[in-house]
Each structure stands twice: as C-alpha cells, then as structure tokens.
Amino acid sequence: MSLESEQQRKRKVDSVTFKVWCNKLLYVPQLFFAFVNEEKFSENGWMVYNPMSEYRRQGLPNERWRVTFINEHYGLCDTYPSLLVVPYNATDDDLKKVAAFRSRNRIPVLSWIHPETQAVIMRCSQPLVGMGGKRNKDDERYLDIIREANGQISKLTIYDARPNVNAVANKATGGGYEGEDAYPNAELFFLDIHNIHVMRESLKKLKDIVYPNVEESHWLSSLESTHWLEHIKLVLTGAIQVADKVSSGRSSVVVHCSDGWDRTAQLTSLAMLMLDSYYRTIEGFEVLVQKEWISFGHKFASRIGHGDKNHADADRSPIFLQFIDCVWQMSKQFPTAFEFNEQFLITILDHLYSCRFGTFLYNSESVREKEKVTEKTLSLWSLINSEKSKYTNPFYTKELNRALYPVASMRHLELWVNYYIRWNPRIRQQQPNPVEQRYMELLALRDDYIRRLEELQITNNSKIPNSSASSASPSQMMSQVQTHF
C-alpha cells in the first residue's frame, strides 16, 4: 500500500462524515467528494489565479513577447492552458509547425520574465529527434527567435532535466534532445534528475523506514538507501542553476524533460520561487501552483491516482510532493522569506490526496473545463484564504526583489520529519512552536510599547508650556523642557 493511500486512510478517521463519503465515492471515477462538497467559505479561491493578470504583473505582453490565443480551444496542445506567451516575432503558423516537432505538441512558451534583464524561463517538452536525428528548421528558428528576444546573449541555454543516458535512450522512442549541429546558438546541459518511476520507488522506500516503525538502529544508512534526499538535492541544484543563469548570467533558458510536465514543472516553479519574491507570499504561491502545475498540465489525476484503486499504476509518482518538499527545504534555510508556514504546505499536500477540493482533480485544463470543475467544486485556496492567519509565517519580512539561493548541500538538507513521520506517536510536536510563540509575544510586546509611547508623547506634548516648542526640533525642545523648570 502506498504512502498516499496510507495517509488517506488515516485522514478518514478524522471525520466520520468524510469517511462515509470516501467509502461511497472513492471508486466512482466521475464523482469525487469535491463535487458534492457543500462547504461555504468567505473567500473564493477560484479567483486567485487569472493568467492574464499574472502575465501583466510580469510586464507582459511587451514589444518582444505577445499573448496568443491560438490554444483557446486546446487545438494546438490539449495539455497546455488556453493562454500562452510566445515571442512577438513568431507567428501562429510558426507555432503550429514547432508543435509538430515537440512531444505532445508542448512547444516552448514563456513561464517567467526577469523584470530587469528581460531574460526568460521557457518550458516545453523534448524535441522529436528520434534515432535518425531528425531536424526541424522551424523549431531551430523558433529557439533562435527566443534567443534574440533577449537581445544580449550569443547563446541560448537549454536545460534538459534528465540524465544524459535517459535523454539518449529516449531517441529510440522518437524523442531526444537538441543536438549541437542543429542548434549552434544553444548550449545544452543535463541536470541528472531521474524519472517518475525512480521517485516513486524512492518514496516507497522512505515510507518503509518510517512506517509502521521508524528504523532505529541504522537510521542514517536507511535514509541514505531511500535516495530521497539525494533526489531533493538534484532538483534543488537544477533549479538553482536555472535561476542563476537567468539572473546572474542574464541569459534566457529553455527547460524541458521528456513531456515537460513533471521535472520541468519542478524546475521552472522552483526557479521562479527563488527569483521572484511575489511567489513567496501565500497568494503568490497559490498563483505559482495554479500556473506552473495545474494549468500547464502536470497530470495530477494520473500521478496521484484520484479515485483509482490500482495502487500499482506505473503512472503514479510523488512529483508534486517532491516539489513541496523542496519548498520546505528552502523555507527552512530562509525562515523570513516566505509568507506561509509549514502548516500551509502540509495542508496543500493533505488536499492533494483528499479530493475535497477541485483544485488538483484531473490532468489538464481542457478536461477541467469539460468537467466544469470551477463551477461544481470548491477551490483549496478558498479554505486557505478564508483563514490566512493559520497559515502565516510570523517571521515573514516583506522583502521585494531578492533572489534566494538555498544551499543544496547535504549539510543543510534534512528529512521533513513533521510531514513524513507526523503520525508516529513518538514524535512530539511542540504546539504551538516555541520559537514562533516567543516571536509573537515579542511582537505583541512591541506593539504595546509603541502604543504606550505614543500616548505618553501626546501627554508630554500637550503639557509643554511653551507653545513654540511644537515647531522646534526635538533636541531643542528637549533642552527647553529641561531648562524651563
């Protein structure tokens, strides 16, 4: 039994009604609990993400980048969102031709633009090079247009998230990577992140060492044998490289893996989180998940297996969980940089599996539209935004525009005990967290002091006998006060 279903089972115990619903509905594919959930929230989470306003926030469209509606009815690519941002100099016809050369028609489109350097993060799927080493003039030209749109660089950087061997092996099934000959103006790097099957096995091993009993005698080597932290490190390292290239290297980058919906989503969203402080707010993070994961077709239904009893399904994989784990690692290293707290991340993961909200149901935007998810279900963000204080990190210090580079070193990465081992009775979570509590006390104390200080100032000033004192500078006034008597 997988870890997910284990946790699902545990959660069922939480509420009897929920349990009843689960038993009734779990194996009826078209009827998730989300569709009959009649909870009421003060906020409507479906309003959180509007692609147009998000692109506007990034300063798009501009003279180099345009918004295209070519995919409005999902005709170009059925796993992409309807609204896409592409280079201004590429026509819709070009896009169609490029789509033919990219796996599942997932063409390179813009994810994020650096407000200063105008370097961009593009995402796509692998090119259909195949064994014969096919080339496609349109794709080559399209990537060159992307390079030129940045205006400053001689080379475009392409990050292939896969290990080199896997990319080569993909040629046998018609896939592959951008060769040097075909793309002379591009540099290709492999990021060595393994595929969904490896990640699934890794998490399974992790589950085995923490449940039902925590492996005591050889904890560290057991942890090592799961390779979970190693994968986390590779994903973070890859994202750091992407972010570093865009911001310090001022170069545009293209990120892809095989189909561009698993590792690619991890890399682009983590890089964006490192570069753009907006995504580190509660609302911004919701937008990030909606945009890079949900709208760009991370196959939540297949990866999680909502309403599917085939637990051995090879399509399942904890890719999104891994992303949240990476976010948690970052928040550990930068405790003041994120508006949200650990509880926020855990809540997201809980409802990733719960089917209580429509947010993570189905594989793509087109299916979600067909199933009328936004009309018939509630959004997870409704729950969260209705009681934001519960999910707010007290240490958050609003800071615009600082890039965060976490240390992807083993000396800093750790197992997320509060998530993976939270059901273990030997885990004693101190509630509330003493560090947070102390800080809140200090904050309250400070507010109190400031209030008293202001009151005293008013009393003090209202008693100043010399009315001209109010216009004098503070130091003068002080001396007057002292010498007057």
Add this chain to the structure above:
Amino acid sequence: MEHIRTTKVEQVKLLDRFSTSNKSLMGTLYLTATHLLFIDSSQRETWILHHHIAAVEKLPLTTSGCPLVIQCKNFRIVHFVVPRERDCHDIYNSLLQLSRTAKYEELYAFSYNPKQNESEQVKGWQLIDLAEEYKRMGVPNANWQLSDANRDYKICETYPRELYVPRTASKPIIVGSSKFRSKGRFPVLSYYHKNKEAAICRCSQPLSGFSARCLEDEHMLQAISKANPSNRYMYVMDTRPKLNAMANRAAGKGYENEDNYSNIRFQFVGIENIHVMRSSLQKLLEVSGTKGLSVNDFLSGLENSGWLRHIKAVLDAAVFLVKAIAVESASVLVHCSDGWDRTSQVCSLGALLLDSYYRTIKGFMVLIEKDWISFGHKFSDRCCQLDGDPKEVSPVFTQFLESVWNLTEQFPQAFEYNEAFLLQIHEHVHSCQFGNFLGNCQKEREELKLKEKTYSLWPFLLDEQKKYRNPLYNANFSPELTLLEPNTVSFNFKFWRNMYHQFDRSMHPRQCVFNLIMNMSEQNKQLEEDIKELEAKIKQRNGQSSAVLVKEHQQSAHPAPVALKTPPSFQKEQPLIPVNDAVRTIEGSNTADNRYSEFVAEFSKAEPAVVSLEYGVARMTC
C-alpha cells in the same frame, strides 16, 4: 622565541576548502609568539592560536607554491599556499614546535594578560564556589555530610579536597572503599535532588577481578542507599559496554557483583571508550571535510563514523539515570573505568536534565566546574594541552557539549544560553588561554598556582553574556527542578553544522531566526527605556508645575516628536534582519526598493571570494 625563524611571509594564498572555484585570498602571514595571523588584501584578519593547532601538514609542492594545511582543535582547517618552499618549511617547523608545548608554564594562559588587577583576578576565581553549590542542592543535611578525608589529597589525588559522603560512612569505610576502587576514586556525591532525597553518586570501577570482595565498599554502597529514605534499593550504572567491563575483570578490575551488595540493581549502559570516540570523531571529520560529497556518501559516512550513535548512547544513559531518580526516587551510583570520562558525561547530563539551575548561564559554569573540573576529567590529556600520549586524546568533553546542544534543539525555551556559549566554551577548553581547564586534576592545578598566575574564563563569559543569551529562554517554562525528558529517537540527532563548520563561511545558514528574535528583544528593551524616560519626565514635571500648566492644556493639538532612540513611526514590516552580522550569517541586508538593482552586489559584498555565477555553483557542490 627561539622557534620562530620567519615572522612574516608575503603573497600567501588562503584557499577556501569548500569553494569550487580556485579563487583565493591573497595576503600576508605573520608568526607571533602566540598566534599565527593572516591578513588578507581587504584587511580581514584570521587569528590562529598556536595551542589550537592539532596538526600541520606540508603538501607536495605545486606550481603556485608550497601548500600548508593546518588543522585546529576547534575544527578550523586552513589551507595556505606559500610561494617559496623555504618560507613554508620554516613556518612548518616553527608551528610544529610552537603547537607542542612540553611544560605547563609555557602555555598561553601564563602569559595572557587581560588587564585585570589582582583583586579582580581573585574575584574572578571566586565566582564559582562549589561549597555554595552543594548548599544550594541541600547538602550537608541529616543524611549527607562534608568529609575531610581527602583534605590533603591523601586518599585520592584526582578528587577535589571537599567531598560529600553519607553521614553513616565513617572514615575507615571511606578508606577501605577507596582501596577497593580504581585510582582510589570511591563513591561520593555528585548531585543531590532535594525533592526526591535521591542522590547521583560517582566513583570508578571496583577492583573485584573475578571474585574479590570488600566489606567496606559494600558498606559504602549501603550507606548511600540508606541515605535515601524514600527508596530502599539503589541503582549502580556501569556506563561501559558489558563486554568491556568483563574484559576488565582479567586485569583485576571489573564491576559490582549483585550478590555481594544488598539492595542494588546493576545496569550496563554501553557507552564506548575514549579510543572508540577518538576514531569516531576522526571519521566524522573526514566526512565533513570532504568537498563535493554526494548525498549518499555524506549520510553513510555520518553513520559509519558512529558519532551520532555515540551521542545518543550518552544521552540515553543520562535519561536512564534521570528516570531512576525522578520516577523511582532511587539513588544512583555511576561509574565507568576510572570515573572521569563517561561518568562525568552521564552525571553532568543527568543533573542538567533534573535541575533547571544548570540550564542557566551561571549554572552551566557551575556544572562544568563541579562534574568536570573538580572531579578530575583529564582536560590536559584529553585535549592534548601538552605534548603527550596521542592515545590519551579524546573528544569526551566535546561530546558532552554536543549532547547539551541536542537538548537545546529539543527544548528551545529551556536554556538560558545559546549555541554560541557552547562553542565559546569549546574554544577555550582547547585554547589554554585561561587557567580553568589546565591540568588534569585539582591537585595539579594547585601545584601550578593557577589562581595566582592565570585568569578564570567565567567572569569574561559573564561580562559578555549578552552574546550568549538564548532569546527564547523562558524561565517560567521550567521552574526549579523541572525534569526534561528528551526524545532520543535516532532521527532527532543531527549533525552539528555550526560546530564542525564554524569556520567555513560557505556552510553557514543564510538566515537565522535567532538573530531576528534577538534584535526584536533589543528593540523592545530600547522602547521600554524610552517609555520609562518619558514617564519619569512627565512625572517630574507634573509634580513641579501642575498649576502653571493648566491653561496650556489644549494648545498643542499636534504632538511634536520627542527625541527618541527608536523611531516612533515603527512599521511591522520594518526589516529586522541584522544588517551587519558577520559572525553567523551570510544573509544580506534589506534591499532597496528598485527591483533587482542590488542583490548581486550584495552577495558579492558578503562573500568577496566568489562572485555571482560561481556563487550559486559553489554552493551546489559543497
């Protein structure tokens, strides 16, 4: 000094051991009588005390010069490249001489002069008074008394003069018992729990061999047992693994036979000996010192070193001890082989868990002074203060500090002191700058006349205690004698990054919540003062001229600001991250509002050795 041949070498490179780029700092190396000093081109100084040097190594000549690697006892590792081989050789030889001292009188403590006058020096040494400490615990009392048996170190050379024993233990019993114990270290009181009337006692192993008995020793244990009215049996903890204890029997030593002693419960707790610990630390340092280590090598390396397992064993033993006292109200006698290494660890950690006094800054000093210094933990041998037997060196005290650090991680509000305090103590245990830790036992310290010739560390730590305060400390969290019950599941034991990478800037955390909280408390204190000042002023004025001011009351509608040290318009958003905290964080300051203009510069400011691109990459591989 006669060992120094070259005092200054220019154009020396300092390499960062975790940086992947080959950039380095260029600067000048100075050799003084006490320190090795490196000043880089941006005038940043790196001081290395000769006594801190554990090993110097000259690597094979390279094209850029002669590499010199210095390993320090505080886990600093510096890697210099000296342009000329002769200079390198001179420095190497000088350091070899200077870091190995043959006589106590040559240690830094005897020449260190902190500008204190004599009375301050005396007062400094009187800061910690152990008689006062025993009084605080509640002894002497009806059951326990001060014994003068060891007043002249006649019974046991490595014990202090003042010892507390059960009232019923007469002098012949003490003498007899000490003859039956290794090095004469007979059972004495280490900690007395007022509420439970139970005691932690300590001693060394009995000289029992396979069958020897000693009636006086049996009486001694019975006396301890009887001194506790709330429980008729007592525990005897042998902190060694059973196998080791049995092997000791062949040498005429061993452990207590339960049949010979009435009402004892005997227990092994399995902490390994000093040699195992030494090689474990060695392995740990190899792992942590390797650059570009893969995730798996790190975790398995950490596990193979066994270091965290040993820390867990020490804490588990302390937890066992504490349970016996707190739950069963039973007295416990702790020993290992000689009763100065593992016994000190377990007794002091046990007391720390039982008594919240030891979780204060002053209390922790008392604890170290009592269980480690006075009871003769061989600091000189274990920390290699003099050029001695390398087999005697062992990180026993480091393990104690690390165990305490683990507790502070689990109970963030329970300790008045913070990590920096533990690190500072560790630093000075090895520095030989103060007299406290010199020598192996009290007798030796008296012979060296340390109290006249050297200074005590504690007053200096107390003077700067602001640095060592834990901002989360909540005195109400643990009133007197509140028991701490740590969770010793293995995943709670973490690699102590700030100890083993204290001097590796690239390994430091980016942000630290503690600084945030510390700054906030500072600001609050400032505000409090402002309020007091203002209140006092108003009061003063009210008292003096209430009549005059009546008609002025309504005049100033808009209040003018008073000169305050804190800006009155305080925003919640105001960044509290310390702007310049070079010690612990690389984390920069707050950026200006114009987007992205400054952060590149900021990072390069914080870390001059590696800029922008490499910066990201450097971190990935370390």
